[in-house]
């Protein structure tokens with residue numbers, strides 16, 4: 001670092017991804033108006049996960065007014081939990097209002113980022129080339145679909161698709177629809193299709209705990225009131241109910257012997273006991289692991305849906321898929337016209353298969369060979385001026401990822417300001433600090449509820465939860481401002 005260099009620099013900043021986090025970064029940079037900005041988006045539209053997921057019943061399980069940019073409140077949400085298409089429209093409106101479309105190069109998937117001679121060289125799969133002083137990887141978490149390895153899957157005679165590739169040309173009304181998987185996606189689809197399909201078969205390998213969640217529509221009067229008085233929106237977003245729920249939730253997951261955890265367990269157990277009348281079905285639906293070990297499912301109506309005569313719950317292992325339907329290991333065949341694979345995502349790929357080569361031959365595939373990691377979900381040693389939003393080890397759970405991304409953006413903005421100020425030309429977290437952070441993180445992660453014996457997309461290949469293992473407040477505090485002694489400032 002050279003303290004004598006203090007000429008402010010105009011930087012060229014490339015953002016990868018025009019989903020929730022990339023849009024945030026683009027808006028903030030455009031507003032500041034100091035730098036040159038380009039956004040690369042693999043698809044032809046903005047929206048990320050909200051563009052890709054269009055399945056029936058899709059909604060966000062975080063209260064709509066909390067799953068909103070802080071700078072773009074939306075008085076028009078139709079219900080307490082927003083439906084997916086409304087969220088997609090919200091992002092499209094925000095992009096329009098902030099006029100960031102001209103910055104976006106659509107249908108340009110970034111293939112590689114190589115650090116050479118103090119700059120990032122970026123190349124897309126279509127051969128487009130660019131250079132940047134700073135790269136912001138806002139590439140999302142849940143976008144590489146996971147297709148299960150089940151014998152005979154290809155032989156199914158009806159329509160089949162992964163839930164993030166929903167084929168809307170396939171009729172569902174009056175059809176026999178099977179759904180494999182009971183994460184948030186499978187549960188929402190079953191609730192939406194109950195009563196629409198002639199029969200819904202919900203095939204689950206592992207039962208899930210279900211947290212009851214009200215989802216009342218907002219009335220016209222309420223929406224008018226939100227419009228007139230934004231403080232009413234703030235009461236939901238920053239008020240006691242939501243913030244204490246987030247705080248109690250993160251306290252529970254980080255200490256699974258806590259009072260808060262027992263409170264969550266009591267609620268979900270009670271939900272099962274009170275909602276499901278048939279004792280046989282109730283026992284079928286009862287998980288044998290701690291609540292919140294897998295990502296908690298929030299649903300206002302799943303238990304009602306599965307008690308309908310035209311909905312069946314099948315718990316067990318699939319032997320194979322046959323042309324007629326799904327054959328379970330106990331020999332039962334569930335005949336189907338449509339098969340939806342609600343089998344989730346390869347969450348640990350993050351931005352890969354994109355390759356990233358940093359300083360002195362640092363290679364992302366090597367750095368992440370054991371597990372994907374980064375400091376605060378933002379920076380990695382040896383990858384100067386390469387910052388992530390919602391990168392590995394950031395908080396993941398039943399709260400707003402927009403809030404997490406905004407906090408990370410506030411931090412990255414300060415790192416960029418350091419580069420802009422001329423104080424240094426390269427900044428990345430210190431390798432020793434990163435190693436220490438990762439060791440502490442892993443030790444703490446092993447004590448969270450995520451590591452109490454279930455399988456989930458939270459776990460890395462070693463079975464260690466990959467997300468932030470401390471409290472929400474600790475994340476907020478640590479991302480408030482960079483501690484520059486934790487970074488290598490070069491040039």
Ligand code: NA7
Nearest residue numbers: 148149181182183184185186205206295342343344345457
């Ligand atoms: P999830 O939560 O990863 O759920 C995937 C589901 O698919 C889960 O129930 C799995 O069962 C099931 N699955 C996966 N492979 C198989 C096979 N081979 N056989 C049977 N069942 C299988 O994905 P979602 O899309 O629901 O949710 C992802 C996130 O999106 C969610 O957490 C929210 O953050 C939004 P398992 O439990 O492993 O036995």
